[in-house]
Amino acid sequence: MRLVACQSCHTQYDVTDVADERFACRCGEEVVNESYDPVDTQIHRCGSCGANVADPEAEACAYCGSSIVRDDAKLSLICPECHGRNEEASRFCTGCGVAFSPETVKIEGYELPCPVCGCLMPPRAIGGIGINECGSCNGIWAPADRFEQLINRAIEARKQGERLETPRVKGGNPAVQKVAYRKCPECEAFMQRRNFRRSSGVIIDTCKNHGTWLDADELEQITGFVLSGGNPQASQMMEEADRQAADAVKRIRLAEFQQHSYTSRSSGGDLFGRTIVGVLKGLLD
Numbered sequence: 008m009r010l011v012a013c014q015s016c017h018t019q020y021d022v023t024d025v026a027d028e029r030f031a032c033r034c035g036e037e038v039v040n041e042s043y044d045p046v047d048t049q050i051h052r053c054g055s056c057g058a059n060v061a062d063p064e065a066e067a068c069a070y071c072g073s074s075i076v077r078d079d080a081k082l083s084l085i086c087p088e089c090h091g092r093n094e095e096a097s098r099f100c101t102g103c104g105v106a107f108s109p110e111t112v113k114i115e116g117y118e119l120p121c122p123v124c125g126c127l128m129p130p131r132a133i134g135g136i137g138i139n140e141c142g143s144c145n146g147i148w149a150p151a152d153r154f155e156q157l158i159n160r161a162i163e164a165r166k167q168g169e170r171l172e173t174p175r176v177k178g179g180n181p182a183v184q185k186v187a188y189r190k191c192p193e194c195e196a197f198m199q200r201r202n203f204r205r206s207s208g209v210i211i212d213t214c215k216n217h218g219t220w221l222d223a224d225e226l227e228q229i230t231g232f233v234l235s236g237g238n239p240q241a242s243q244m245m246e247e248a249d250r251q252a253a254d255a256v257k258r259i260r261l262a263e264f265q266q267h268s269y270t271s272r273s274s275g276g277d278l279f280g281r282t283i284v285g286v287l288k289g290l291l292d
């Protein structure tokens with residue numbers, strides 16, 4: 008696999024089969040499709056789990072046990088950030104620690120139809136993570152594994168003790184959500200609805216091949232849930248949200264994928280999380 012990264016937003020692209028010398032990044036900047044000369048770097052991170060590798064002679068990762076490969080012949084993937092050599096299947100660069108998470112180059116553009124409104128969602132980056140955002144319903148499409156990256160980024164920001172800012176939530180009232188099966192903006196198959204980490208009460212839509220859809224405010228609710236670490240005060244609210252979500256899904260199933268959507272009360276995540284949007288959108292925008 009051959010990767011390049013946008014110099015502006017650091018979105019990575021798999022250019023193994025891309026002939027164009029330049030193409031547009033989802034952030035609007037131009038990316039040069041170049042082959043990097045590999046650089047010999049010291050191994051600081053595990054290529055499988057990203058954990059620190061303290062011992063420069065280590066044979067295996069102390070956390071996940073993955074072997075640490077130093078044979079250049081087996082290191083065919085060049086990191087688009089530090090140009091260090093890595094194993095083809097690495098998930099993290101062993102030199103600079105960046106996660107390998109390439110997108111497919113789309114010569115025809117990165118706009119995608121919103122699964123809720125149908126209008127085109129322009130691409131943008133939050134904290135260097137490429138997503139699509141609907142300007143109408145404020146939902147977010149996180150391609151591939153960007154969803155986990157977004158959460159991790161928000162948590163990092165919070166842990167660094169960044170000052171919380173006033174939230175800039177532009178979305179509609181999160182307490183009233185339309186509940187319906189939604190189609191993946193990339194393949195148009197119905198997405199799977201699931202309760203994030205089973206007990207968060209936040210229902211997200213996932214296409215296993217293409218990414219995750221988040222309604223307005225759901226990212227903040229999820230980040231709040233993760234950061235609360237199972238706050239017992241919150242568990243009752245979550246159980247109730249779970250129950251309501253399950254009810255809603257049942258009703259939708261009965262409706263046999265009719266195009267109508269139902270409106271149901273949902274207990275939202277206002278208890279926490281509202282402040283996280285300040286961190287996320289304020290600091291990382």
Ligand SMILES: [Zn+2]
Nearest residue numbers: 013016032034
């Ligand atoms: Zn970019």
Ligand SMILES: [Zn+2]
Nearest residue numbers: 053056068071
């Ligand atoms: Zn490891």
Ligand SMILES: [Zn+2]
Nearest residue numbers: 086089100103
């Ligand atoms: Zn690197």
Ligand SMILES: [Zn+2]
Nearest residue numbers: 121124141144
């Ligand atoms: Zn929309």
Ligand SMILES: [Zn+2]
Nearest residue numbers: 191194214217
């Ligand atoms: Zn899909």
